[in-house]
Amino acid sequence: MVLVLAIGDLHIPHRASDLPPKFKSMLVPGKIQHIICTGNLSVKEVHDYLKSLCPDLHVTRGEYDEDSRYLETKTLTIGQFKLGICHGHQVIPWGDLDSLAMLQRQLDVDILVTGHTHQFKAYKHEGGVVINPGSATGAYSSFTYDVNPSFVLMDIDGLRVVVYVYELIDGEVKVDKIDFKKTATTRSAH
């Protein structure tokens, strides 16, 4: 039972000042084993804050990140799953599923976590799963100002992933659950 937090596009301090208080009160140290951050934090203070939640932090570079040492893409293996991280502004058209699927095949991962669109998405496409945790602060995106703060918590348990989606809609935290099992046929063979 491994808890992985997928979060990103906070854009602190440029587009937002902080996480919503309801999110902040839920994210306490000691519960989460890994944090995957899609990028655009954008300053070191946010990095330190996330590090305090969990020492195992993986960040990829977004176009507004002030730390230029983050990688463009990252892969890691947690339990039976291979996860890939990429901010997503590099994949054009932005948010296009086929292009993301290309990236997924390139990285050879089961679950690809990307951001940039500031919109939560969980898709099964061409043998892999794409998860977009959205923006944790609800910062405006390149397309729209109408963004609900959201982040994702994955519970990886053997061959099964339970994805908990936390969204702040009208001031209330809404939690959704998605179940996903890895089977032998999930990965498309080439």
Added chain:
Amino acid sequence: MLKGKLKLSAKAPRVFPDRIGSLVSGFDDKEDENGESDSALDFESGEELEILQPSGAGSGREIEDGYVDIMEGQLESRVRQRSEKDGSGLVSVKEVIAADEKRSDLEYELSQKEINLEKLQRIADSGLPEGRGLRATTWKQLLLGYLPPSRDLWEKELTENRQKYAKLKEELLLSPSEFTRIKEEALDSNEQNADSDVDGPLRRQEISHEDHPLSSGKASVWHQYFQHIEIAEQIDRDLQRTHPDMKFFSGDTSFSRKHREAMRNILRLFAKLNPAIRYVQGMNEVLAPIYYVFSTDPDEQNAANAEADSFSCFVRLLSDSVDHFCQQLDNSSVGILSTLSRLAELLKANDEELWRHLEFTNKIKPQFYAFRWITLLLTQEFNFQSILRIWDSLLSNPFGVQDMLLRVCCAMLLCMKSRLLTGDFVANLKLLQHYPDINIEHLLLVARDLSPDTSSYRLSP
């Protein structure tokens, strides 16, 4: 006095000097005949062996002079196995015969249809023999009230309790992921992940009002799990430190890890079932002798179920002293402070001079040294074998464990009287907090002979 521990293979040759002649070798044969040494060798290799303490002047035993001269010379180098019956130093044929008698007495008692509790208690009080699982059976069955006196019911009780334990484990030690999965499977067994093969957005299920990992509701399985993790970590840390000198508990072998795992389950379960006291540092020490005795039972079935049996007995044992662990009850009439003052009263009643010296001259309060003695049932003050022997008496006392415990504590003070009277605050505190080795039989004798003040301190609700 020589005391040390050597790690030798379990089949270390016994160095018996030929000079002693037939007497000792006669003893040797006797031991082999009993087959007892074999059962004691059921431990995995590498069990530690103790160098005997040559009983010197302070033992208070009747010893034939001839023996003393010869023996003392040889004892320094002899290594005995733990099958030494009553933990004292000397080999004497008389003792062996006495021990044998005791064993057969005990076996006779245990084989009765209806166990005579009193008789058993009396035998146990004089020290239970090692080997053949006698201690395990005795402790389990009657002293801790685990098994009923009627022999026929043993089988039934045992299986029932063991099943209950297995069920408890299942319910309470589950991780929240497994818990939610099982719950789901129970609810919608028809719902399949049919979209496993279909591309597209994954189906979402709204669960805002149900449980999720970041929930902080009291009823949340996740929340309870995280709260419990801290306790589990503490338990783990303590288990690593349990009896580091014993291969049974410490080290990195799968053998010791299995035992630590079992003990961890027991302690975690106990913590979950008792949210008022949860886990307190030191409970692992109280559990250690029980678990050790049960899992070294030569009877395979018993040994395999040692975890379940230890759990039940551990619960029973602690229920006696559970109030000592609860901080809120410290100052109440059932708390630890009241027990400590009872100890002081007992000392006063038996040896006013010593009491006065400690209380007024040294200004040492019982809290400074006896807290650990009482809450941990003396497991931290003596070596493992002595603990087992002392517990034989503690558990067999018809007036209850606490009563005997106070007596033994008082006896510990009395046995050190001469040193205490000449010591100052620092020296005495140091002495009492690192209690020196003494002859256990003597200690228990003194304890038994104390004036029975504690009977008047029976707590009536």
